[in-house]
Amino acid sequence: MYPFYRYTKSIVKAIAARKQGDTVDLDDVAEMQFRCSLTDIDNYLEMNNGRVFTLYDLGRTDFAIRSGLGKKLLEKRWGLVVAGSTIQYRKRIRAFDLVTIKTRIAAIDERWIYVEQSMWVKGKPCSSALLRTGVTKGGRVIDTQQVLDAIGRPNWDLPPAGYVAEWxxxxADRPWPPQM
Structure with missing residues (x-):
């Protein structure tokens, strides 16, 4: 089940943080913390891999709100979409661990915003994800320049490089739909 209570709580905290001046810029790394709960773990008593992706949603929402994008999403009736992702797992997250999610924009092109996220426990990285995300209007992804203009950063530029460009x-070489 989707963690609606935790999601709502994270939105309220992000709005309060923004009102208190705890904002993030597009170049910043946003951090948020939570405890791994019993509803997050699997039969191996560690955080379920599917739950990791779900909780990364909270980190992206926190970043959007604290950067000012969240307000523009509401004003313009825009949505957010994930169009692709890759993830690596390196360390287990156990029940009741204090987890820090770090979120940053890794790159941006004409259509997509590439977001990098990681989960940390006791200063050690546990997982890292790279996501292709977009802003939508009427079910269609809009140009990122329109988004940058709306949030007052029309000249911000972070073209894909390194591993992001390689990904x-x-x-792009991956067949769609998959040949099965």
Missing amino acids: IESD
């Missing part, structure tokens, strides 16, 4: 290129 984009590799993912």
Whole structure:
């Protein structure tokens, strides 16, 4: 089940933080913390891999609100979409661990915003994800320049480079729909 209570709580905290001046810029790394709960774990008593992706939603929402994008999403009736992702797991997260999610924009192109997220426990990285995300209007992804204009950063530029560019290129070679 989707963690609606935790999601709502994280939105309220992000709004309060923004009102108190705890904002993030597009170049910043946003951090938020939570405890791994019993509803997050699997039969191996560690955080379920599917739950990791779900909880990364909270980190992206926190970043959007604290950066000012959240307000523009509401004003313009825009939505957010994840159009692709890759993830690596390196360390287990156990029940009741204090987890820090770090979220940053890794790159941006004409259509997509590439977001990098990681989960940390006791200063050690546990997982890292790279996501291709977009802003939508009427069910269609809009140009990122329109988003940057709306949030007052029309000249902000962070083209894909390194592993992000390699992932984009590799993912473009992947057949769709899959040949089965």
